[in-house]
Amino acid sequence: MVPFAALQDPVTGKYLSETKLIRLAPSLTTLKILQESSDENYAKSGALIIGNPTGDLPGAEKEAVEIGNLLGVQPLIGKQATKEVILEKLKRDVSVIHFAAHGRDKNGQILLAPSTPPMNSCPADDKYNILTMNEAQESGIRAQLVVLSCCHSGKGEIRSEGVVGIARAFLAAGARAVVASLWAIDDRATKFFMLKFYSHLKNGESASKSLQQAMKEMREIERYKEPKYWAAFFLIGDDVTITV
Numbered sequence: 001m002v003p004f005a006a007l008q009d010p011v012t013g014k015y016l017s018e019t020k021l022i023r024l025a026p027s028l029t030t031l032k033i034l035q036e037s038s039d040e041n042y043a044k045s046g047a048l049i050i051g052n053p054t055g056d057l058p059g060a061e062k063e064a065v066e067i068g069n070l071l072g073v074q075p076l077i078g079k080q081a082t083k084e085v086i087l088e089k090l091k092r093d094v095s096v097i098h099f100a101a102h103g104r105d106k107n108g109q110i111l112l113a114p115s116t117p118p119m120n121s122c123p124a125d126d127k128y129n130i131l132t133m134n135e136a137q138e139s140g141i142r143a144q145l146v147v148l149s150c151c152h153s154g155k156g157e158i159r160s161e162g163v164v165g166i167a168r169a170f171l172a173a174g175a176r177a178v179v180a181s182l183w184a185i186d187d188r189a190t191k192f193f194m195l196k197f198y199s200h201l202k203n204g205e206s207a208s209k210s211l212q213q214a215m216k217e218m219r220e221i222e223r224y225k226e227p228k229y230w231a232a233f234f235l236i237g238d239d240v241t242i243t244v
Helices: 028-036 058-071 083-089 131-139 168-175 189-200 207-219
Strands: 046-052 094-102 145-149 157-159 162-164 177-181 233-237
Touching: 046 058, 058 189, 094 189, 131 233, 145 168, 145 189, 145 207, 162 168, 168 177, 168 233, 177 207, 189 207, 207 233
Parallel strands: 046 094, 094 145, 145 177
Antiparallel strands: 157 162, 177 233
């Protein structure tokens, strides 16, 4: 739960993210697997962008639309982003997967638009609108990068092999790297942050460098200079560079 990006040098006052590129490995075993993995294991192009499935996050919707414009893909917005549709889309080979949605506290499971339940089932039943850790882990993705622009997406149960939550589930599913959040994040600030992050990614900078630059540019905006607006985000896995 430590936001390493916001740790400050007691002498210079500089944040760690100003002087270092930061990425996390959940375990030495995972680090070894990532270091030995071949580029051939991952998709080289394409993106799946999901925004505001629940209809109450206007910033997330704008975020998905603008990232879609940046990457040249049509995002799935609101009621289009049903659990049924997303599970099907995850099976396709895309290089980047981006969720701008609500994340549940404790383990970051993602709220999607509900699939139509059978007649004798409750519409509010979690299995029709929650993307669970198990479903994420069994999705078999080949993405270079999964971005979980959702509250609490970096949280999970602390076990001997590290934090086990939705971010770790996507890594286990086959993602090379995952960007997640440690806490509940401001909807509007996140849109600004993610657009800056993707702008640097599109320019060929690595994920860790793109995060560093996005944090720097957020600090330069008076309204968003405090760590609560930018330090929640972290990179777990490999330091990928994507081709858009």
